[in-house]
Structures are given as C-alpha cells and as structure tokens.
Amino acid sequence: MDDLPGIVVTGVSGRMGQMLAREVTASGKARLVGALERPGHDWVGRDLGACMGGAALGVTVEDDPLPAFARARAVIDFTAPAATVAFAGLAAQARAVHVIGTTGLAPADLEALEAASHHAAIIRAGNMSLGVNLLAGLVRKVAAALDADWDIEVVEAHHRMKVDAPSGTALMLGEAAAEGRGIALADNMESGRHGLTGARAPGAIGFSAIRGGDIVGEHDVIFAGAGERLVLRHVATDRAIFARGALRAALWGMDQKPGQYDMVDVLGL
Numbered sequence: 001m002d003d004l005p006g007i008v009v010t011g012v013s014g015r016m017g018q019m020l021a022r023e024v025t026a027s028g029k030a031r032l033v034g035a036l037e038r039p040g041h042d043w044v045g046r047d048l049g050a051c052m053g054g055a056a057l058g059v060t061v062e063d064d065p066l067p068a069f070a071r072a073r074a075v076i077d078f079t080a081p082a083a084t085v086a087f088a089g090l091a092a093q094a095r096a097v098h099v100i101g102t103t104g105l106a107p108a109d110l111e112a113l114e115a116a117s118h119h120a121a122i123i124r125a126g127n128m129s130l131g132v133n134l135l136a137g138l139v140r141k142v143a144a145a146l147d148a149d150w151d152i153e154v155v156e157a158h159h160r161m162k163v164d165a166p167s168g169t170a171l172m173l174g175e176a177a178a179e180g181r182g183i184a185l186a187d188n189m190e191s192g193r194h195g196l197t198g199a200r201a202p203g204a205i206g207f208s209a210i211r212g213g214d215i216v217g218e219h220d221v222i223f224a225g226a227g228e229r230l231v232l233r234h235v236a237t238d239r240a241i242f243a244r245g246a247l248r249a250a251l252w253g254m255d256q257k258p259g260q261y262d263m264v265d266v267l268g269l
C-alpha cells in the first residue's frame with residue numbers, strides 16, 4: 001500500500017470532494033495522503049472517514065495546503081476559482097500534478113495557471129467524464145459538416161447549488177462547436193436572453209442554463225436548421241463519472257512533463 005502514489009483532495013467536504021476521497025481510497029491505485037478544507041471549516045482537525053459518516057480513514061482534514069502537497073504526487077482540486085489559483089502556485093512549488101475540475105475561472109485565473117504549468121503538469125477540464133469528452137468530438141464534427149444556416153444552441157441543467165453559468169461543460173461544448181465551424185466562441189456567444197432581444201444574431205452560439213433540485217448535469221447541443229433539428233445529449237446521473245476521470249488524470253499526469261493538458265490528452269481521444 002505504502003508504495004502507491006499519494007494524492008491530496010482539496011475541498012474535501014464538498015459534493016465532489018467527498019466523491020473524490022472515496023474514489024481514491026477505494027481505487028487500489030493510489031493512497032489518500034491529504035484532505036484539505038478551507039480554514040475555519042468544522043471538519044478541519046477531524047478524521048475524514050468519521051466526518052463523512054463512516055469508519056475512520058486515518059486521514060485528518062487539514063487547512064494548510066503546502067505541507068500536504070509536499071507529501072503528494074498529485075492534487076485533485078474541485079473547489080472555487082480563487083482557491084484553485086492559489087493551489088496551482090503551491091502545487092507547482094511542490095512539483096505535484098494539479099488536476100483541476102473547478103469551473104468558472106476568469107481569464108486572469110487562466111493566466112495564473114499557465115504560469116504555474118511551467119513547473120508542474122496541470123490537467124484541467126470543465127468535465128472529466130468520458131461521455132462528455134467524446135460528445136465534444138462529435139459536436140466538433142457535426143459543426144464542421146453543417147453550414148452557418150444551422151443555429152447552434154447549448155442548453156444545460158444543474159442542481160440548485162451550482163454557482164457558475166454557463167457550466168464548464170457547456171463552454172467546452174460551445175468551444176468544440178466554434179472550432180468545428182472555424183469561428184472564435186468569444187466573438188459569437190449569445191447568452192442570458194431576456195426581454196426584447198431582437199432576432200438571433202446570424203452564426204451565434206447560444207447558451208441557456210437551468211438550475212434546480214439535485215440535477216447532476218445535463219447538456220444538449222442543438223443544431224437547428226430549416227425543417228429539421230439535430231440534438232446531441234449527455235446526461236450525468238452519478239458524480240462518480242467525474243471522480244473516476246479525475247483519478248485517471250492524476251495517475252496519467254504523474255508521467256508527464258510540466259505543461260497544460262486536458263481530458264482529451266488523458267483519454268487519448
């Protein structure tokens with residue numbers, strides 16, 4: 001057991017943090033060598049297993065990232081943008097692989113990640129599931145095959161606690177559509193329609209977000225043409241798909257040089 005590579009999970013009390021801690025512990029491929037929460041969180045200083053309502057795991061929840069990262073080959077981080085940027089600098093210092101699932105990152109955050117990736121591998125994706133990464137490839141192909149008379153709309157649905165929109169997945173799928181069409185997403189994005197919006201801009205890629213209940217994650221990419229409509233859909237029913245992808249990315253990243261990677265690299269798609 002002791003020779004298995006060590007992994008630290010950040011934001012360990014969160015929806016994804018708990019899922020990740022369970023995935024790493026049960027995998028037989030890695031050891032959980034650290035569990036982090038934000039300072040002041042009531043899990044800090046307690047055994048993680050007990051906090052999650054099960055048997056003791058022998059892993060105490062900590063709030064100081066650097067000593068934890070120094071014990072790890074990889075850090076799996078599904079938290080919030082400010083925390084992720086700070087963790088990127090510290091993971092780079094510890095030369096640990098940083099797997100980032102956090103969404104809602106701003107351009108300045110991405111610049112900070114780029115700087116950190118000169119010192120350690122960073123693997124980041126708005127969605128770590130196999131299905132969504134395959135879907136992105138299909139979306140790119142369909143968008144390349146259809147002309148701009150086909151309107152592209154991305155519709156996503158998530159649980160009521162999600163804080164960012166469009167989702168990271170929706171943006172990934174929008175990027176794939178834009179690449180297929182040979183346009184820049186940033187110049188063609190239409191989202192948050194409300195009121196007297198006027199007609200749809202020709203060639204736009206539209207985004208709509210639904211938030212409610214405990215929806216894990218659903219994404220439709222709609223290609224709407226004259227007299228017909230093509231809909232490509234992914235439905236997530238279990239967060240374990242994201243945790244499995246993240247663990248796979250962490251193990252893969254341990255053999256990579258410093259740099260930025262995504263799940264297409266990890267999955268060899």
Ligand SMILES: NC(=O)c1ccc[n+]([C@@H]2O[C@H](COP(=O)([O-])OP(=O)(O)OC[C@H]3O[C@@H](n4cnc5c(N)ncnc54)[C@H](O)[C@@H]3O)[C@@H](O)[C@H]2O)c1
Nearest residue numbers: 011014015016037038078079083101102103126127128242
């Ligand atoms: N890429 C993917 O496949 C994927 C899948 C699911 C969720 N996500 C993203 O992961 C992120 C987290 O989602 P969630 O549903 O688990 O959210 P959540 O709110 O349940 O969990 C986030 C956790 O991070 C902790 N945290 C915040 N700042 C911290 C800090 N400085 N140090 C340590 N811990 C800190 C919070 O206390 C919380 O426990 C979101 O950005 C979400 O969009 C990505």
Ligand SMILES: O=C(O)C1=N[C@H](C(=O)O)CCC1
Nearest residue numbers: 103126127162167168169217
């Ligand atoms: O629950 C979330 O939050 C999710 N976030 C990712 C996104 O923004 O696309 C992946 C799906 C779940």
